[in-house]
Amino acid sequence: KSKAQMFDANHVKVTFKDVAGLDEAKEEVEEIVDFLKNSKKYTDLGGKIPKGVLLVGPPGTGKTLLAKAVAGEAGVPFFSMSGSDFVEMFVGVGAARVRDLFKQAKEKAPCIIFIDEIDAIGRSRGKGSMPGSNDERENTLNSLLVEMDGFGTDSGVIILAATNRPDVLDSALMRAGRFDRQISVDKPDINGREQIFNVHLKPIKVSKDVNAKELATQTPGFAGAELANVCNEAALIAARNNKPAVEMDDFMAAIDRVIGGLEKKNKIISKEE
Ligand code: ATP
Numbered sequence: 001k002s003k004a005q006m007f008d009a010n011h012v013k014v015t016f017k018d019v020a021g022l023d024e025a026k027e028e029v030e031e032i033v034d035f036l037k038n039s040k041k042y043t044d045l046g047g048k049i050p051k052g053v054l055l056v057g058p059p060g061t062g063k064t065l066l067a068k069a070v071a072g073e074a075g076v077p078f079f080s081m082s083g084s085d086f087v088e089m090f091v092g093v094g095a096a097r098v099r100d101l102f103k104q105a106k107e108k109a110p111c112i113i114f115i116d117e118i119d120a121i122g123r124s125r126g127k128g129s130m131p132g133s134n135d136e137r138e139n140t141l142n143s144l145l146v147e148m149d150g151f152g153t154d155s156g157v158i159i160l161a162a163t164n165r166p167d168v169l170d171s172a173l174m175r176a177g178r179f180d181r182q183i184s185v186d187k188p189d190i191n192g193r194e195q196i197f198n199v200h201l202k203p204i205k206v207s208k209d210v211n212a213k214e215l216a217t218q219t220p221g222f223a224g225a226e227l228a229n230v231c232n233e234a235a236l237i238a239a240r241n242n243k244p245a246v247e248m249d250d251f252m253a254a255i256d257r258v259i260g261g262l263e264k265k266n267k268i269i270s271k272e273e
Helices: 023-037 039-044 063-074 093-108 134-150 190-201 212-217 224-240 248-272
Strands: 052-056 078-082 111-116 157-163 181-184
Touching: 023 039, 023 052, 023 063, 023 157, 023 181, 052 063, 063 078, 063 111, 063 157, 078 093, 093 111, 093 134, 093 157, 190 212, 190 224, 212 248, 224 248
Parallel strands: 052 157, 052 181, 078 111, 111 157
Antiparallel strands: none
């Protein structure tokens, strides 16, 4: 298997319309879309286009979706990898993957590199939690820093990285010329939840009693991924009961089910601690 298969450089179809609620974050990434589309406009005036932008927020809030939408809006390839893909026990593999990723991206510029869970490689050095693999992780982080420093701001490659643990990141990552911009991608408020429901209700056959606003009031604390999950579960519940359309009580049952799933997950997490 060639390493190239790890990266999805296909042109993406996701656009800002698919990302609901995150108005402030969307406004900030709109600038990045323009950097990718019209880089010359900025560099001609001597401006330095940012190389790295950190998307910070809890799981399931749409960080990956937003990064894809940036690529989709700009019409550029999207290289995606998860921080945990770089972490290998074998000496040199993580660092080699980083170099390979940047090499491919530079050839396809302008483009986006998206690194999910950057904390898996970007934890501050010397404070790792996995004894034995620390040196290797540090090698990988160092090669990421070297690669980021090694290309010019006019290369057309912009790196977006996501984390829900900005507190553990090595400060070297956030230095000028690296991930020196942060965008927060928070859990939606009631209006955001209504907008996210409106996106995810679209493909679902719902009965007249189904109301996005009411669903939003019933789901405080839910992230976008959980709301998408509620819509899907509701459809499955209604279908199993042979209904011609999904009704409000199916959504209520789905909300209970998603809350149940979350509680189970939290129990497992607290057991581990
Ligand atoms: P993680 O940190 O766990 O990787 P994430 O923040 O990257 O999560 P995504 O993977 O982007 O979250 O979200 C998962 C799915 O949840 C999306 O593909 C989408 O279906 C739905 N979703 C999440 N947030 C939104 C949103 N703001 N608008 C519409 N859909 C959303």
